[in-house]
Amino acid sequence: MKALLAFRSLFLSQAKGFTLALLLSLVTLAAGIALLGTSGWFITSAALTTAGLAFNLFVPSSLVRGFSFIRILARYGERLSGHDATLRLLSGLRGWLFARLFPRLPLADRSLRHGDLVSRLTSDVDALDTAFLVAIGPIAAALVIGAALTAVLAWLLPGAAWLYGFCFGAAVLVVPSGLTLLSRAAGNAVVRRAADARAAVLDGIEGHDDLTVFGVLGTAQAGFATTSQHLAAARGRLSTLTALAGFAVQALAALALAGSLWLGLTAFAAGAVEGPVLAGLLLAMAGSFEATSTIVRSVGKLTTAMAAAERLTTIAEAPPAVLDPAVPAPVPADTTIVLADVTFGYGGPPVLDSLDLTVTPGEHIAITGPSGSGKSSLLTLLLRLADPQAGRITLGGTALPALLQADIHARVALLSQHSPLFNDTIRANLCVARDADDDALWAALADAGIADFVRALPAGLDTMVGEGGRTVSVGQARRLCLARVLLSSAQILLLDEPTAALDRPAEVAFFETLHQAAQGRTVIVVTHATIPDGTVNRVLTLRNGMLA
């Protein structure tokens, strides 16, 4: 519940819609109960009145019709306002989560799987946004209705009021609370297992080719079947508990009705209550318990929502890798980069150890070094996606932590080892860097050495590249990503293994084009390739955390 409370400001932002939905659900419930009560009273009165001659049929029958209409209209209005508020809450929740997620990327918790993250961003948010609609709203409405009917009973059939009040209170408060406590573990397991299943699906799709080639598709399928069985078992446990709670509520309803019938008949025999009123009250009680059955079904969802809330707050409250300064420094015009005595690691031995480096504006440098020597980590620091544990990095004389990250990223562009192509047109993929006209796009494509290929495509710049750039070769995808980086207005370009997928002639051509295309801009390229002569000003080697 504490995790759910963390989202109270978001829920409160939709308070108007939820209050309206709550009021309308109260009207719906009240109209339903009044409908049953009036019908019972009406039918009994009509039966007790000789041939109906002395009985005014008009008032009760119009009441029955009136309550039916009110019930239908109120239910419609409740669904409309409740779902409207829920959808608004959903957009608020997603915005809230993304706003917290971005400054925390890459997530410090490397164990968090891609599929799990997707699960948190989708189904966990969905579980949370319906918490009001399926659980909190119905519980609040039932409590009000139960209290009102108890008050009516205290007036018309005092003997039964305490019994009804006790049974209804237990059905709305005790059984759902007990179910919440008992189903906590099952609710957690459902959320966890659902995330596992989603991750297994994503892994299977992403790794399908390799799994097929290595002949282990069957093993992967068996793994997925096991995950699905675990999910089904967790859902089964939750359903069993929900069914038991449903049985408890029905038993309480039966106890309240049977006891009230007995107490009511005693009161009727003593002349303390009229027959039609008694019939109406008993039917109204039966109607009110209808509200409790929804609650029991909903509480299972509430435990899932609580588990989802915990998983979301885990990401949202994780300390961000870096924080923007409260008062940012102005962006320096100079783009000289200086790393002085920089030490950085991931908790173990330092990856970069007292490293010094100065890169003057417009200089092109290459950094080589054995795998795992810290080349990519160095680029991470230059983008201020992490801060060094010791030492100082400055841009134009201003320390990076004094600048807004957005300002740094406007000046420093990255072509990473994993730069993606989005499932969109070539034009849209390039314009991620900045909005540009066709001339600028073709110039960037020409600089990246891929203009001829794009020009030969029937749809040219409007060609869809497919998911992850599946319709182009790996080398072409790298060049399209390079074109995007060249198109950006950043004065400093960082490239991580830009030629990993190219053969030697293409690699040489790539470095030559890069050198020409990025004239006037600073280039830091991290690579295992042998750098062709004349394409960079300096080649440095990173070894044992230091540059040589």
Ligand SMILES: Nc1ncnc2c1ncn2[C@@H]1O[C@H](COP(=O)(O)OP(=O)(O)OP(=O)(O)O)[C@@H](O)[C@H]1O
């Ligand atoms: N997020 C991380 N958490 C923990 N350790 C990390 C993380 N990222 C990198 N490392 C470790 O830091 C070291 C340097 O990694 P880095 O990727 O910077 O090396 P690299 O020189 O770029 O390697 P490669 O040439 O293979 O790309 C490696 O030992 C790696 O395992």
